[in-house]
Amino acid sequence: MKQQYGQILVTPKPFVKWAGGKRQLIPILNENLPKTFGTYFEPFLGGGALLFHMLTERNGQKCSISDLNSDLVLSYITIRDRIDDLISSLKSHEKNYQKDSKSYYYSVRESNPRNEIEKTSRLIFLNRTCFNGLYRVNSKGKFNVPIGKYTNPNIVNEDNLRSVSSILQSSKASIKCRDFEAVLRDAKKDDLVYFDPPYQPVSNTANFTSYTNKDFTFDDLNRLAELCTKLDSKGCRVLLSNSNSKEVAEIFSNEPWKISKIQANRSINSNSKKRTGHFELLIKNY
Structure with a gap:
């Protein structure tokens, strides 16, 4: 389903860059989806690449999506319900940014708007203008990424x-x-649950788990693995993306899990040479 505005045909795609975003892996993920399933659940929503693909390809597909990052969830709801107000707020950010990009960027980064439109437009503005389009907050929950080197x-x-x-x-x-475990209450037999959690680091320097001010720890990974087992015993179809790490491969080494290694470029790495040649794991129970 492509939307038509004037003569432009636009297929919806992620409106934020998100670490571990799945746009470039859509063809592989698509091949790995079950032929039929009930409701689609995605508890680590992030940029939503697979969700938008799903809604475009499968008209009328029932979806339940969630994330623990409240600003991100608010953005989806604001875009759905108040798009005109959001666009005019973004246009005013754009105008001010063009006058003096550096001082305007840092003043917005320091700001803490209370209203929903301003909160969402701040998130999108910072995501579009910050270094590498990286969404990261510190332990106090403050966005702390420097300005990016963009001309326009x-x-x-x-x-x-x-x-x-x-x-x-x-x-x-x-x-x-909500937290990812809440999906257990809602998912039923033959539903599809896709997990794309913050990845386990594959090296000591690759600690990249701060999308909210709570890190995704090894304990969380174990909690996720237990949840996958419970969903499997309910008859749900489970698909999981993660890094090509020893820990992940060990945790999912038994039946019913099937692991395949797929090639993926990491779009967020300060060194562009390190963005290629990566593998990640795709794990499923069907």
Whole structure:
């Protein structure tokens, strides 16, 4: 389902860059989806690449999506419900940024808006103008990424935002802010649950788990593995992405899990030479 604005056909795609985003892996993920399934659950929503693909390809697919990052969840809801207000707020960010990008960027980074439109437009603005499009907060929950080196960043991607708004409105996807374990209460036999958690570090320097001010720890990974087993025993179909790490491979080494290694470029690495040649794991029980 492509949305038409004027003569432009726009397929909805992620409106934020997110570490571990799945846009480039969509063809492989698509091949690995079950032929049929009930409700689609995605408890680590992030940029939502697979969600947008799913809603575009499978008209009427029932979806339940969630994330623990409350600002991100608010963004999805604001784009769905208040797109015109959001776009005019982003346009005013764009105008001010063009006057004096550096001082304006840091003043927005320091700001702490209370209203939903301003919160969402701040998140999108910072994501579009910060270094590497990296969303990261410190232990106090403050966004702490420096300004990026862009000559003309696309701050108001109006066609895509309207397309995302339109598909979220028409899909009746339920959007919640909650911990990933909550999915166990809702998922039923033959539903599909896709987990794309913050990845386990594969090296000492690769500690990249701070999308919220709570790190995703090894204990969380074990909690996730237990949850996958419980979902399997309910008859759910489970698909999981993670880093090609020894710990992950060991935890999912037994039946019913099937592990395949897939090639993936990491779009977020300060050294562009290190963005290629990576493998990650795709794990499923069907």
